[in-house]
Amino acid sequence: EKKTAKDKKVLMAARMCTLKMLLHLSKNKDVSPKLAKAESITTALVTVANRMEKEANILCAAILTNLTRHPDNLSHLMFKVPNLASIFVAQVEGSDLECAKCALYALQNLSCDSNCRQELANTANLLGSITKAAFKHDYPEHQLSALYTLKNLSDDPFNLVTMTNTPGCTATLLALANDSGNGMAQYLACDTLATLSHWLLTLSARKNTVGNEKDGRVEMGRRTFETSTWQMWN
Numbered sequence: 001e002k003k004t005a006k007d008k009k010v011l012m013a014a015r016m017c018t019l020k021m022l023l024h025l026s027k028n029k030d031v032s033p034k035l036a037k038a039e040s041i042t043t044a045l046v047t048v049a050n051r052m053e054k055e056a057n058i059l060c061a062a063i064l065t066n067l068t069r070h071p072d073n074l075s076h077l078m079f080k081v082p083n084l085a086s087i088f089v090a091q092v093e094g095s096d097l098e099c100a101k102c103a104l105y106a107l108q109n110l111s112c113d114s115n116c117r118q119e120l121a122n123t124a125n126l127l128g129s130i131t132k133a134a135f136k137h138d139y140p141e142h143q144l145s146a147l148y149t150l151k152n153l154s155d156d157p158f159n160l161v162t163m164t165n166t167p168g169c170t171a172t173l174l175a176l177a178n179d180s181g182n183g184m185a186q187y188l189a190c191d192t193l194a195t196l197s198h199w200l201l202t203l204s205a206r207k208n209t210v211g212n213e214k215d216g217r218v219e220m221g222r223r224t225f226e227t228s229t230w231q232m233w234n
Helices: 005-026 032-036 039-048 054-067 071-080 084-093 097-110 117-121 126-134 140-154 157-165 169-177 183-204
Strands: none
Touching: 005 032, 005 054, 032 039, 032 054, 032 071, 039 054, 039 084, 054 084, 054 097, 071 084, 071 097, 071 117, 084 097, 084 126, 097 126, 097 140, 117 126, 117 140, 117 157, 126 140, 126 169, 140 157, 140 169, 140 183, 157 169, 157 183, 169 183
């Protein structure tokens, strides 16, 4: 149907009222789990996210973010609400800074749940968008939230390959680790690098040996600091 300008105005006002009501409810700790498990509500929010006027989009992002504040909601939201993580990625990559901030907070919360970390790390473009946000010095709230998310994701050893294979991820962490102008960002970058290094060291320090009794057995994982040549002349 063709709507008049007045009809559209009424529709937008009704939508804003509904979103404000849901926002109010999502701030209540006891109500939040019930909202998160209401399939019709979460599906509707994910469906309309990023498709409304700016004010409505911000409210929608804030509601979804509030739902991630309750620890009991995290696994359900991650695995039972289709495309939720992808919506957050789109908001991080979008032009609206407020929606991007809400999405980063939501991803930070989701990454606190150990069951969600692998799923998040393997979500298309998620690590790439977070890596870019981690380098936004002009927006410290975005930057720190992105770094907290990377740190949380690095706590899962299965994310080691995924994170190191993400273009710019390691380089960004190294750059921030050497930037003394931002204390907290530097600390988080160093902490994340230390965690990734720990998993590498753990893999290399397995108690296996090579060689034989005659030639001498060498324990793998122990650094020898030896160089190896190929038919080099003395």
